[in-house]
Amino acid sequence: MSDVPEANDIAARLRQAASLPEVLAAGLDAFEAIRTAARHCQDQVPELFAAFMTTADAAVDGREALTIAPSLPLDGGAGPGAVVSTGADAGQAAGALAALAAVLRLRLTDAATQADLPDDRTACQDGAEAADQICQLMTR
Numbered sequence: 001m002s003d004v005p006e007a008n009d010i011a012a013r014l015r016q017a018a019s020l021p022e023v024l025a026a027g028l029d030a031f032e033a034i035r036t037a038a039r040h041c042q043d044q045v046p047e048l049f050a051a052f053m054t055t056a057d058a059a060v061d062g063r064e065a066l067t068i069a070p071s072l073p074l075d076g077g078a079g080p081g082a083v084v085s086t087g088a089d090a091g092q093a094a095g096a097l098a099a100l101a102a103v104l105r106l107r108l109t110d111a112a113t114q115a116d117l118p119d120d121r122t123a124c125q126d127g128a129e130a131a132d133q134i135c136q137l138m139t140r
């Protein structure tokens with residue numbers, strides 16, 4: 001993510017989240033940031049259009065999965081912020097999205113194993129699957 005420093009902030013929030021509500025809020029923001037960045041990049045390189053478009057769709061799926069979690073704070077998170085700078089090329093953006101998705105997958109997988117409520121576990125598992133799909137799409 002060093003090529004795209006804007007991704008560091010949201011990844012740091014995910015890594016530092018100390019509770020399930022914090023992980024869920026940061027995860028929601030991460031999925032929204034990934035969706036926004038993928039939509040921004042989808043037209044930059046025609047050969048990567050499908051990968052970025054599918055990534056944006058997977059981010060929507062992940063975001064929606066987290067919205068069913070009872071432990072998601074009502075006030076949401078700090079907001080997604082920018083994950084990729086406007087000057088980043090498609091390759092840098094893909095790398096940043098893959099790296100962010102890998103952190104997201106790890107944190108949501110961990111959160112699923114520690115969640116007490118079944119709906120929280122399901123939300124985290126489904127979110128982790130969406131993050132895994134993003135990671136795979138952006139590392140090809």
